[in-house]
Amino acid sequence: MAPLPPSMAPPPPSMAPxxxxxxxxxxxxxxxxxxxxxxxxxxxxxEIGDEVFKIRFKDVYSYRYMLAATVFGIAYTVLQVAFTLxxxxxxxxxxxxxGNPVFDFYGDKVISYILATGAAAAxxxxxxxxxxxTALGVNxxxxxxxxxxxxxxxxxxxxxxxxxxxxxxxPKKV
Amino acid sequence: MAPLPPSMAPPPPSMAPxxxxxxxxxxxxxxxxxxxxxxxxxxxxxEIGDEVFKIRFKDVYSYRYMLAATVFGIAYTVLQVAFTLxxxxxxxxxxxxxGNPVFDFYGDKVISYILATGAAAAxxxxxxxxxxxTALGVNxxxxxxxxxxxxxxxxxxxxxxxxxxxxxxxPKKV
Numbered sequence: 001m002a003p004l005p006p007s008m009a010p011p012p013p014s015m016a017p018x019x020x021x022x023x024x025x026x027x028x029x030x031x032x033x034x035x036x037x038x039x040x041x042x043x044x045x046x047e048i049g050d051e052v053f054k055i056r057f058k059d060v061y062s063y064r065y066m067l068a069a070t071v072f073g074i075a076y077t078v079l080q081v082a083f084t085l086x087x088x089x090x091x092x093x094x095x096x097x098x099g100n101p102v103f104d105f106y107g108d109k110v111i112s113y114i115l116a117t118g119a120a121a122a123x124x125x126x127x128x129x130x131x132x133x134t135a136l137g138v139n140x141x142x143x144x145x146x147x148x149x150x151x152x153x154x155x156x157x158x159x160x161x162x163x164x165x166x167x168x169x170x171p172k173k174v
Numbered sequence: 175m176a177p178l179p180p181s182m183a184p185p186p187p188s189m190a191p192x193x194x195x196x197x198x199x200x201x202x203x204x205x206x207x208x209x210x211x212x213x214x215x216x217x218x219x220x221e222i223g224d225e226v227f228k229i230r231f232k233d234v235y236s237y238r239y240m241l242a243a244t245v246f247g248i249a250y251t252v253l254q255v256a257f258t259l260x261x262x263x264x265x266x267x268x269x270x271x272x273g274n275p276v277f278d279f280y281g282d283k284v285i286s287y288i289l290a291t292g293a294a295a296a297x298x299x300x301x302x303x304x305x306x307x308t309a310l311g312v313n314x315x316x317x318x319x320x321x322x323x324x325x326x327x328x329x330x331x332x333x334x335x336x337x338x339x340x341x342x343x344x345p346k347k348v
Contacts, residue, residue, distance in 0.1 A: 061298070061302050062298035109341075113286075113287075116290050117293075117294035118294075120298070121299075123295060124235070124236035124294070124295025124299040125301070127235045127236065128235050128299040128302070129299075129306065132306045163283070167283075167341035170344070
């Protein structure tokens with residue numbers, strides 16, 4: 001449980017894992033922003049008898065949760081990219097801070113669960129609403145829901161990989 | 175990257191973390207079995223005009239995925255409990271095997287994502303189908319779907335904690 005004595009401290013890690021992580025974070029960011037763009041611009045009109053309703057992502061609870069998950073994911077990813085860039089600049093200035101591996105570990109873990117559940121909720125709801133709504137002509141609305149959820153799923157895959165990396169970077173407790 | 179020389183090998187870990195893990199796995203098992211029991215016995219009748227249909231969990235795609243996730247989770251949990259008991263017996267016989275931390279790490283991680291997505295898909299689909307199906311009198315069917323998904327969610331929470339434990343137990347790569 002005691003911290004390692006200085007002689008046993010690991011050598012300062014190379015930049016390679018940090019660069020891999022940066023690449024994965026940029027990819028996550030791109031997937032999440034694309035997902036958000038499709039989700040928020042997704043509208044459709046619904047005709048019931050003579051009345052015409054406008055349907056938006058807000059009308060589907062799962063899509064609202066997906067929006068929240070995506071926004072959380074983007075905020076966290078931007079924060080982490082900023083930390084990484086800050087770290088790169090500091091290393092160039094001969095400072096030896098190594099970020100905060102415990103924050104990275106829990107952050108990546110929690111955000112990856114949030115992204116996974118966001119994508120799963122949206123895909124599950126879309127799949128099960130489709131047969132109930134075919135008569136109403138909202139197929140293109142639901143297909144865009146799928147597209148948005150699939151991009152979120154790709155963002156989740158990147159974050160899950162980041163979570164593996166940050167688990168390996170965790171200082172050992174025992 | 176090279177394995178630690180014998181002099182730097184960590185001391186054999188105490189039984190406490192293994193017992194915590196065992197307790198969490200037994201809890202996971204209980205939640206998943208309860209979720210499975212509610213899910214598979216959930217039936218309802220659906221009246222459309224003069225016709226009466228029987229509705230089962232198989233008719234909802236998300237519930238099928240939830241079933242698959244739960245069965246996977248139960249199989250993995252039983253396997254891990256068997257490994258742990260085997261390990262306890264072996265330790266009593268003075269053998270010093272420490273299981274396979276890398277298998278535990280990836281297993282807990284993957285299973286926790288599977289359980290999270292299973293619960294999320296079922297909750298999302300139930301929430302969004304409810305307003306579309308209120309007229310058909312399947313509310314109790316959907317409520318049992320929620321109950322099953324909530325138990326699965328509790329199973330996920332236990333597995334997520336196990337995943338944190340197994341990440342800390344991971345041998346350091348660098």
